[in-house]
Amino acid sequence: MITAVQPEKLLKELEHVWAELGKGHPADALLRACSMTMLVATTDPKDEVDLKNTLADLMRAHPGRMIIVRIVDTPEPVLSAEVTAQCLLAFGGRQQLCCEMIEIRASRDRLADVYSASLGLTVADLPVLLWVKDIRLLNESSFQPMLKLARTVLVDSVPLGPSILPALNERRRAGWRVKDLAWTRCTAWRETLAQAFESTCLQGRIPEITKVEIAYAGANPSVSGLYLRSWLAARLPQATFEFVPCPARRNGNLQALRFHSTVQELELRAVDDATLEIVTNSLTTRVLAPARAEADLIEEELSILGNDSIYEATLSATIAPAPINQ
Structure with a gap:
């Protein structure tokens, strides 16, 4: 566990993860694939398994670097991160398709730091998508810097209903590609x-x-x-x-x-x-x-x-x- 979110340290940790995964396997056994960076903002402390299963399902068609930003409510400031890699057997072959996963835990007062760190964690020259899993975050002032990380924002408006649609349209008019x-x-x-x-x-x-x-x-x-x-x-x-x-x-x-x-x-x-x-x-x-x-x-x-x-x-x-x- 890294107690300060420093991009260079996290990237070194990822290289170490890849090295460990490759031990005892042929050079071409693990396919390190990346077509995008997906950031996921969530506040649900109980969705860890379901969320990672969803991301694993997306990996086959859309492999990428997955960055989970888990926002926690705590009396003290929190900012920590850990890295892993997730592998699935590729269709029709013996290769394993592997994607990087970074999970950041942060209190709301540290989201500006998460934004700064995430700038150094997105994969250069590839699309960046921000999935705001808890759509209520769109209305929180502390979350606004996070929206600058991606021009494509994915939401599910059902929890808030029609009341959130004007905010989505404002994002669209301001240049974001909104997906609901x-x-x-x-x-x-x-x-x-x-x-x-x-x-x-x-x-x-x-x-x-x-x-x-x-x-x-x-x-x-x-x-x-x-x-x-x-x-x-x-x-x-x-x-x-x-x-x-x-x-x-x-x-x-x-x-x-x-x-x-x-x-x-x-x-x-x-x-x-x-x-x-x-x-x-x-x-x-x-x-x-x-x-x-x-x-x-x-x-x-x-x-x-x-x-x-x-x-x-x-x-x-x-x-x-x-x-x-x-």
Whole structure:
């Protein structure tokens, strides 16, 4: 354990870790891979195992240097770090794919020091992504220096709901590339809708849709539901939208999308946690859409190179003043 976060010492420790890992193995047995630096800011003292498992799942497609910043609440200032390497057997071979992991523990009053140290720990000339696992940190003044470390910020807005969206949009307008897992969870619904409109009798008759109902379970519509409304409204400017409560058939807030037109009705609805159902006047079709693990959602976002113009437009439209029943 290093009690002062000095980048040069941590990097030397990493070299020592690699040397120890390589002992007794052929020179090509360990593949030291790095395509990015991922910083993860977390405040949950109980997520250590789950978080490292998620990062391990990401390693195969997106190997990199993982820097976990674990923010702790203690009466005394805390700043310490340790280094490890994590290895997985590469697909179709005998090589092990290995990535570096640095875990920093810090109290909030030492985050400025963490920022300074992290500048020397990011891998030169490679992308840097900051995953703010506890989205509440975005509103904390002590955390603001950390946001300067990366121009790509990954969040999950669900815990705070719509109230955090203006802050995300401000970051976007200031030049950050914002990625929200609440939007990523819409992918199955968006893709299934696209297929439905291409293969049903509503093909070519989208302008005739007059009303869309978004059914949700819970106290209020979720961020994902609000995102879908904005995304659909940009494509159905003639339609009105209404959020309606309903019983839960699937884990999560979003339960169904109902499209009303002068010639046809279409509903995309949850059947269970693994299935969606497309219902028209004359046909019912089921499609597999299992709930996705956090690592799968993050991997989808990492696969998007550059700005996601569709999400950015959706985020901007979602925070625009508009009634829920429009």
